[in-house]
Every structure is written in structure tokens, then in C-alpha cells.
Amino acid sequence: MRKSIKPKILVESSDVLPLVDVEIAFRVGSLQDPIGKEGIAQLTGQLMRRGPSGISADGFEERLANLGARLTVDAAMRSTRIRATTLRRNLEPVLELVADLIWQPALRARDFAKLKRHAQASLLARLDDDQTLGAVHLRQRLFAGHPYGRSSSGSSASLRRIRLQDAKRFYARYLQKEPFIVGMSGDISDSEAKSLVRAHFPAPPRKMNGKRDVPATHIRRGRHVIVVDKPERTQTQLYIGTLGARTHDRNLFPLIVSNTAFGGTFTGPLMQEVRAVRGWSYGAYSRLMHSDQRDAWYMWTAPSAEYSADCAALQLELLDRWVDKGLPQASVKFAQQYLINSHCFDRDTPSKRLESRIDIELLGVPRRYVERHDELVADVTPKQAKEATKARISPGDLVIVVVATAKDVEDAFAKLPGVKSVEVVPYRQP
Amino acid sequence: MGSPTSLIERLNRGVTRRNARWSFVNAQRFGVALELRRFRLGNGLTVVSLVDRSAPTISYHTWFRVGSRHERPGKTGLAHLFEHLMFNETKRRGRGEFDRLMERAGAEVNAATWTDWTYYYENAPKNALALVIELEADRMSNLVLRAPQVRSEKEVVANERKLRVEDDIEGRALEELYATAFRRHPYRWPTIGWMKDIRGFTVEDCRRFYRTHYAPNNATVIIAGDFDERQALSKIQERYGRLSPARPIDPGPHSKEPLQRRERVLRIAAPTPTDKVLIGYRAPSFANPHTPALSVANELLFGGRSARVHRLLCLDEELALSVRGAISPFVDPGLFEIWISLREGKRRRDAIALLDKEVRRLAAEGPTDLELEKAINQIELSFLHSMETAGGKAEQVGFYETVVDDGGTPFDRLNAYRRVTPTQVKRAVAKYLRPSRRSRVEISGIAA
Numbered sequence: 011m012r013k014s015i016k017p018k019i020l021v022e023s024s025d026v027l028p029l030v031d032v033e034i035a036f037r038v039g040s041l042q043d044p045i046g047k048e049g050i051a052q053l054t055g056q057l058m059r060r061g062p063s064g065i066s067a068d069g070f071e072e073r074l075a076n077l078g079a080r081l082t083v084d085a086a087m088r089s090t091r092i093r094a095t096t097l098r099r100n101l102e103p104v105l106e107l108v109a110d111l112i113w114q115p116a117l118r119a120r121d122f123a124k125l126k127r128h129a130q131a132s133l134l135a136r137l138d139d140d141q142t143l144g145a146v147h148l149r150q151r152l153f154a155g156h157p158y159g160r161s162s163s164g165s166s167a168s169l170r171r172i173r174l175q176d177a178k179r180f181y182a183r184y185l186q187k188e189p190f191i192v193g194m195s196g197d198i199s200d201s202e203a204k205s206l207v208r209a210h211f212p213a214p215p216r217k218m219n220g221k222r223d224v225p226a227t228h229i230r231r232g233r234h235v236i237v238v239d240k241p242e243r244t245q246t247q248l249y250i251g252t253l254g255a256r257t258h259d260r261n262l263f264p265l266i267v268s269n270t271a272f273g274g275t276f277t278g279p280l281m282q283e284v285r286a287v288r289g290w291s292y293g294a295y296s297r298l299m300h301s302d303q304r305d306a307w308y309m310w311t312a313p314s315a316e317y318s319a320d321c322a323a324l325q326l327e328l329l330d331r332w333v334d335k336g337l338p339q340a341s342v343k344f345a346q347q348y349l350i351n352s353h354c355f356d357r358d359t360p361s362k363r364l365e366s367r368i369d370i371e372l373l374g375v376p377r378r379y380v381e382r383h384d385e386l387v388a389d390v391t392p393k394q395a396k397e398a399t400k401a402r403i404s405p406g407d408l409v410i411v412v413v414a415t416a417k418d419v420e421d422a423f424a425k426l427p428g429v430k431s432v433e434v435v436p437y438r439q440p
Numbered sequence: 441m442g443s444p445t446s447l448i449e450r451l452n453r454g455v456t457r458r459n460a461r462w463s464f465v466n467a468q469r470f471g472v473a474l475e476l477r478r479f480r481l482g483n484g485l486t487v488v489s490l491v492d493r494s495a496p497t498i499s500y501h502t503w504f505r506v507g508s509r510h511e512r513p514g515k516t517g518l519a520h521l522f523e524h525l526m527f528n529e530t531k532r533r534g535r536g537e538f539d540r541l542m543e544r545a546g547a548e549v550n551a552a553t554w555t556d557w558t559y560y561y562e563n564a565p566k567n568a569l570a571l572v573i574e575l576e577a578d579r580m581s582n583l584v585l586r587a588p589q590v591r592s593e594k595e596v597v598a599n600e601r602k603l604r605v606e607d608d609i610e611g612r613a614l615e616e617l618y619a620t621a622f623r624r625h626p627y628r629w630p631t632i633g634w635m636k637d638i639r640g641f642t643v644e645d646c647r648r649f650y651r652t653h654y655a656p657n658n659a660t661v662i663i664a665g666d667f668d669e670r671q672a673l674s675k676i677q678e679r680y681g682r683l684s685p686a687r688p689i690d691p692g693p694h695s696k697e698p699l700q701r702r703e704r705v706l707r708i709a710a711p712t713p714t715d716k717v718l719i720g721y722r723a724p725s726f727a728n729p730h731t732p733a734l735s736v737a738n739e740l741l742f743g744g745r746s747a748r749v750h751r752l753l754c755l756d757e758e759l760a761l762s763v764r765g766a767i768s769p770f771v772d773p774g775l776f777e778i779w780i781s782l783r784e785g786k787r788r789r790d791a792i793a794l795l796d797k798e799v800r801r802l803a804a805e806g807p808t809d810l811e812l813e814k815a816i817n818q819i820e821l822s823f824l825h826s827m828e829t830a831g832g833k834a835e836q837v838g839f840y841e842t843v844v845d846d847g848g849t850p851f852d853r854l855n856a857y858r859r860v861t862p863t864q865v866k867r868a869v870a871k872y873l874r875p876s877r878r879s880r881v882e883i884s885g886i887a888a
Contacts, residue, residue, distance in 0.1 A: 026473070026494040027824050068755075071746035076810065078817030080744070097821060124758065131761045131783045134713045138609055241711045241886070245602035276539045276549075286536065289595025292603055312603050344544055351546020354565050358495035359828050438713065 017211050020367045021203040022195040022360040028098040030196040031361045032108060035372050036090045038184040040162040041224060047172050049164020053129060054177045055083040055090050060121040062110035067121050079104045085162060089372055098197040109210035122174045129169050137437060144247035144413045147238055151409045152251050152306055156227050193368050195360035227303045229253050232430035233408045235423045239416035240437035246318040246414040250325055251308030252404050255300040257375060262300060264398035267390045269298040271337045271345035273309060279328055284311055290321045307403055315414055319422030326427060329405045336396030350384045441669055444477050451673055459483035460681025468848030476848045484657025484685045487676060488837055488847050490664040492830060498665035499830040500572045503559040503838040506653040509626040517633015518649050520553040521641060524593040530582040538575055545571055554631055556771045557842045563831045566666045570675050577679035580654055585646045594638055601632050609710050613718040613881045620706050621720045621775055621879040625697045655686030662838045665830035704879040709886045715782045716883040720775035721873050723767050727844045732856040733868035738765045739815035740807050748798050759786045771843055776872060788882055799873045806866035819857050
């Protein structure tokens with residue numbers, strides 16, 4: 011049955027390689043997970059991934075692979091993206107399979123039961139990856155009680171609560187009836203792409219909904235340490251984070267430039283002081299994230315357990331100095347040149363160009379951020395960079411997550427300046 | 441593009457220094473639309489040019505024929521440490537200047553080291569090529585090695601080792617697997633080096649290594665992307681033509697690994713919630729004529745959700761969360777590695793028994809024609825994906841140039857996969873995937 015929805019079609023053509031990427035993007039993600047059933051967007055996406063009605067899950071996999079295609083369904087916080095990559099010669103049958111998957115997913119009980127077991131096993135496997143463990147704990151603590159703090163994968167308990175009927179309802183409510191965007195990039199012309207999409211997704215027009223409301227995020231006052239206790243760690247994963255920016259913040263670009271100058275390049279003070287001067291960590295960077303509401307800003311390093319707290323103290327000192335005094339004019343200028351000159355790598359393949367256009371349509375990224383990127387970066391003054399940093403980055407309100415063997419680091423972290431609380435959690439705790 | 445012979449005639453006009461005179465080696469088709477041209481300077485530097493104007497970027501790779509196999513016991517990890525040291529000061533440029541200039545130009549810069557090679561690359565906007573050539577030529581011969589830099593980079597590498605090996609289950613298992621499978625060949629030690637060796641390097645070790653291996657006659661430069669070939673070669677001639685070749689490197693005694701007659705098993709405990717197994721069958725070298733058939737077998741067994749072992753262990757029996765297979769792409773025979781991450785409470789021996797059964801079935805019956813076509817389509821897809829960017833193309837060319845002495849052959853390799861028959865797959869599996877010729881690292885979880 012064809013639904014009365016017309017997708018928006020975006021095309022980026024390039025005949026350099028006989029490949030085509032297809033992306034179907036929905037404005038629904040884990041933010042729509044009901045409380046207590048976190049993980050449902052991802053589980054529903056994976057259940058769709060098992061194929062359409064009329065063909066077994068194994069048969070579907072065989073068919074895709076025989077065509078030289080790969081298919082992924084990725085449910086993130088704000089979007090679900092179905093991506094297929096295929097050899098050009100097999101595009102039409104692959105597109106047909108993808109369309110069937112969207113219009114008539116099988117959503118079988120047997121597949122659902124297997125997927126739930128797989129999702130539980132994946133959560134367990136995540137415990138092997140210390141860097142991911144640290145990142146998950148940082149978001150949980152930074153956004154405690156807010157949808158941004160939820161993991162798209164859910165928790166063991168929330169997955170147990172999800173039933174097949176929940177996934178079917180989620181599909182019916184958010185994926186079956188909502189409009190979506192179809193993007194195609196690679197060895198296909200604009201007219202060919204549009205004609206193929208019309209053939210597989212014929213329907214009258216319907217406008218995509220506006221953005222979904224998300225409550226504001228709130229900062230937790232003070233510096234709080236969370237030690238994720240894991241045995242036999244010789245080295246630690248260290249995250250120091252606070253709230254970052256909103257996509258529509260007026261001072262977003264000044265903050266991007268300032269953060270790049272501080273911890274976004276190899277030559278910034280964070281990397282230089284931690285790695286080049288002291289050799290304390292293989293990597294050291296800071297990341298600024300932005301979303302509908304204020305997302306995260308954080309620093310990451312991976313120092314040896316023996317000097318992990320010293321490294322944290324150094325990072326806090328650098329952070330205080332950055333926010334208080336800003337950075338020299340030359341550093342700001344350097345970051346601007348870096349951002350402008352390296353921007354060509356955000357669009358050197360058709361799939362990257364397509365992704366930016368989808369972000370504009372789907373996530374409400376202002377078009378000028380993409381089309382006037384270089385100008386927006388170049389216009390930032392050192393004063394604006396400094397003011398934006400001061401306005402947005404609060405060095406007194408931090409979540410400090412360290413994945414380590416607790417007995418090796420707990421006391422030293424408690425002595426870090428301004429720390430209000432230290433909590434030790436076992437690494438296996440959800 | 442004009443004729444390469446007339447191009448080098450023009451470039452050599454008035455050039456008297458032997459090291460700076462170009463010779464044209466050959467030209468090869470590279471896929472459907474591109475042409476790869478190979479040139480050589482008098483000092484032995486090989487330059488491979490691949491003009492592709494699909495994006496306003498260039499990728500500049502410098503591959504050195506030195507990796508961890510060229511080290512010796514007690515000095516393991518030197519090739520990898522060197523990869524770090526190469527970003528330090530030179531006689532002409534102060535500490536950190538290399539990174540500053542590259543980043544200001546918008547270049548993405550990095551390097552990699554493995555058993556047989558080390559390479560450095562810059563992915564940069566096309567207008568940065570002259571700068572890249574200047575800085576790369578400079579650090580090939582003018583690197584300054586002093587105690588503070590060596591000390592600091594040793595600490596960084598020690599931290600990298602903790603990150604990638606000591607606190608990483610898969611990294612640790614891989615190190616143990618190669619140490620178990622190889623008893624004579626240098627592939628037995630890890631590229632990052634043993635911790636004791638990393639701690640023990642001296643400035644003199646580094647200087648000696650640099651003098652021996654970092655020279656134009658031990659390197660290949662690959663330029664891919666949107667650039668003017670004449671201008672690029674002219675700049676390279678100006679910058680690299682001043683360098684002298686090093687003495688030819690003594691390859692040392694050839695360490696042939698004795699035939700393995702019995703399975704070797706190592707058991708380790710680690711803080712992990714589920715058991716894991718890493719298996720390594722003795723595999724042929726990358727250039728061996730059997731390798732394409734074995735690569736197709738790998739795709740049939742492990743390549744994606746419909747692959748035999750994945751379907752059996754992960755989907756049907758639900759014993760494992762993930763399985764992967766890969767053949768080490770080495771100059772000498774390496775390993776066919778299989779990684780199995782089990783689900784909670786599942787037994788390693790059950791997974792291994794099913795794996796063995798499936799391998800025996802493939803050796804006895806071979807794949808169907810349809811299955812073979814599927815595997816080859818998937819390999820083609822991966823291959824084409826790897827060629828999407830200038831950096832991807834340069835990496836492929838550099839790898840083939842260094843490992844099989846011909847950077848123009850990636851597409852030949854793809855054709856070799858296409859020619860693989862079911863019988864060849866059967867034979868390759870029967871010959872190489874025998875339990876008596878494998879080593880196994882079994883990891884069991886310890887209580888938190």
C-alpha cells in the first residue's frame with residue numbers, strides 16, 4: 011500500500027566511480043523514545059532492516075549481498091537514516107528493496123526476539139570499550155533527567171520492557187506516516203534520480219513538519235567527579251565536560267572558532283601542553299556539540315593512571331585560562347584559516363555534499379552555515395570569540411568522568427580544585 | 441596531459457646534478473578514466489602521479505620501505521616511534537612548525553606504520569601542494585633528533601601502547617596471537633614494540649635508524665588529486681633533487697618461518713563480560729597467487745550478514761555477537777585472522793566446532809556460482825569505496841607500490857578476484873585453513 015506522502019529529493023551527481031549511495035532520512039530518533047522504553051527507535055530501525063514482508067530475513071540479506079549492496083539503518087538522537095550503497099548497475103533492484111522495506115516492513119516476532127537479544131549482547135560488549143564507556147557516562151551525567159542524556163541503545167532494563175507491539179506502534183506513528191527525505195549521490199544524474207524516486211515513492215505532496223520541541227537543558231552547578239571503576243586499568247579515559255551550544259545560537263561561529271583554537275587542532279594549547287610538552291596522552295582534544303538545545307562541550311584525553319589526576323589538573327588550568335583570558339589574536343586567526351582551508355574536506359565526495367544538504371532539511375541546520383561557512387568563520391573577531399567562550403563555557407560547572415581502577419585515582423581526583431563530589435560507579439552498572 | 445618523455449626533457453634541461461635528473465619509468469591505466477605515471481629522480485626517489493580533478497584537493501603520500509620487520513629484538517617499536525619523531529623539528533623548521541604550517545593550510549596530516557612499511561600523508565586543498573612538497577622533502581633529510589623530543593615521544597608511545605594494547609582486549613589478543621604463531625620471523629613482535637624496548641630507546645638508536653632508512657632511494661611519493669603534474673615534478677626536483685641516496689639497505693638474513701604442524705593455544709584472562717577467541721591460520725603473502733581465492737573465501741565466510749559463519753554463529757545459533765575475518769596483507773606469509781566475540785554464557789568450544797564444520801564444508805563443496813558472485817560483488821563494492829577520495833587512491837597506490845612493487849595494479853587485483861573459480865576457493869581453503877596450522881588465543885572474562 012502506498013502512503014500519501016511525497017518525499018523531498020536531493021541529488022549529488024558524480025560519475026567518477028560506478029557507485030550510488032541512497033539515503034532515506036526521517037526526522038525521528040531516540041528523542042522520541044518513551045520514558046522507560048529507551049532504545050525503541052533503534053530497535054524499530056533494526057527490525058525494519060530485517061526486510062520487507064514476503065521475503066525472509068535471510069532471503070533479504072542474500073538478495074542485497076548478491077546485488078553488491080550494503081544497507082544500514084541508523085537511529086540517532088534526532089534522526090533515523092536508512093543508507094544503501096550499491097554498484098551502479100544494480101541500483102534499480104536495490105532501490106526497490108529499500109522502498110519495500112519502508113512501505114511494507116515485515117516486523118516479524120521471531121526477528122524481534124532475536125534483535126532484542128542482540129541489543130542486550132551489544133550493551134554488554136560496550137563494556138569492553140573504555141572510551142565509549144566514558145562518553146556514555148559523560149552524557150548521562152551532563153544531561154541527567156533530560157532526553158539528551160539517554161543512550162540511543164537504551165539500557166538492559168528498558169530493552170526488556172519493549173514489546174513487539176511497541177515497535178509496531180513506533181513504526182506506524184513515526185516512520186510509516188511521517189514524510190521523509192530521499193537523497194541520492196554518486197553515479198546518477200538529477201533527472202534519473204528523480205524519476206527513480208517518483209517510481210518507487212509515488213504520492214501527492216505533503217510538507218515536512220517543523221522541528222520537534224525539546225525541553226531546555228540545564229547545567230549542574232559545581233565540579234563533580236565520576237570514577238567508572240574497572241579493574242586492571244593501566245591507562246585512563248578522561249572526559250571533562252559542561253554544556254555547549256545551540257545550533258541557532260547567535261554566537262555559535264565565534265564559539266566554533268574559539269574551541270578550534272583551544273582544542274580542535276594538533277597545534278592548539280590543549281594538545282601541545284598535554285601531548286607535545288609532557289607526552290601524557292596519545293590524544294587531547296575538545297569538542298563543541300550543538301543541537302536544538304544546548305548540547306555538550308568536552309575535553310578528552312587518555313593519560314596513564316599514574317598521572318591522570320595531574321593531567322586533569324592541567325586541563326582545568328588550561329580551561330580556566332581559556333575562558334578567563336581568551337586566546338591570542340594570532341591563535342584565533344590561525345583557527346579561522348584552518349577551518350576555512352580544510353572546509354574542502356567536508357565536501358570532497360558526493361556523499362558528504364549530500365549529507366550536508368540533508369542536515370539542512372532534516373535537522374534545521376541554517377542553510378547559511380553550509381553555503382556561507384567561510385564567510386561566517388572569517389567574520390569572527392577575537393573579541394567575539396572570547397565573549398562567546400565566556401558566555402557559553404562554564405569552567406566552574408563540570409562533569410569529570412574518569413574510567414580507571416578507582417583505588418588508583420579516586421583520592422587524587424577528589425583533590426582537584428573546586429570538586430564538590432566524587433562518586434565511584436562499577437563499570438558494569440548501567 | 442602532455443607526453444611524459446617531453447615533460448622530463450623540459451624538466452631536465454640545464455640540470456646537471458645527477459640526483460636531480462628525472463627519468464620516466466612508465467604509465468598505466470588506472471581504472472576507466474585515470475592514468476598513473478611513474479617517474480624517478482637520479483637519487484632513487486620514485487614519484488607516482490595520478491591526476492584526478494573530481495575534487496579541489498590533493499593527497500600526498502610518502503611511503504618508506506621500513507616497518508617493524510626491519511627491527512631487531514631489544515629494539516622493537518623503533519619504526520613506529522620514528523613515525524612520531526618525524527613531526528618534530530628539522531634543521532630549517534622549529535619544533536611544531538610542520539604541524540602549524542600544515543594546519544594553517546587546511547591539511548589533514550598523519551602517518552601509519554606496520555610490519556613492512558611506514559607512510560606519511562597530507563590530504564590538503566590543491567593550492568597547498570608546493571608547501572607540502574617543501575616540508576616533506578625537508579623532513580626526509582633534515583630531521584633534528586634531540587633528547588627532549590625523543591623522551592616526550594617515548595612517553596606518548598607508551599601511552600598509545602596502554603590505550604591500544606594493554607587496556608584493549610582485542611589489541612592484546614592480536615599481539616599474543618602473532619607472538620604465538622611466529623617463532624622466527626620478525627612478524628612475531630608487535631609494530632608498536634614491547635614496552636621495555638620503547639622505554640629503552642636512545643637518541644643514537646633514532647639517529648642510526650633515520651640515516652639508514654629515511655632516504656629518497658627507500659621511498660615512494662604518490663600524488664593524487666587535482667594538480668598540475670609539470671609544476672609538481674618541478675617542485676619535487678627542486679626540493680628532493682638536493683638529497684643524496686642512502687647506502688642500499690642490507691635486507692639481512694631471510695627469516696623463514698618453519699612449517700607449523702600442530703595447533704597452538706594460548707589462554708588469557710581479562711576484565712571482559714564475555715569470552716572471545718582470536719584464531720590465526722598461516723596464510724600466504726599478499727602477492728601469492730592463492731591469496732585472491734583465499735580473500736574470496738574470507739568474504740564468503742565473514743563478509744557481512746549473509747556470510748556463512750556470520751549467519752551461523754551470530755544469527756542462527758546466537759553464539760556470538762560478532763565475527764570477523766581478515767588476511768594480513770604482508771610481504772611475507774602472515775595470518776588469516778578470525779575474531780569471535782561470544783555472547784554471555786556461550787562456550788568457545790561450541791563456536792569453534794561450528795566454525796570448523798563450516799570451513800570443512802567450504803573446502804569439500806566449494807561455493808555455489810551465485811554465492812561466489814555475491815562475494816565478488818561485495819569485494820568490488822569495498823574496493824570502489826576505498827577509491828572515493830584522493831587520499832583513498834593514494835593509499836591504494838602506495839600500498840601496492842610498496843608491497844608488490846607496482847602501484848598500478850589495484851584494478852588488476854580486482855580483476856583477479858573476478859576470475860576466482862569455486863574450485864580455486866575450495867583448494868585455497870583446504871590448503872590454508874587447517875586446524876593444525878593455526879594458533880588460537882582464548883580470552884575468558886574475570887569477575888569485576
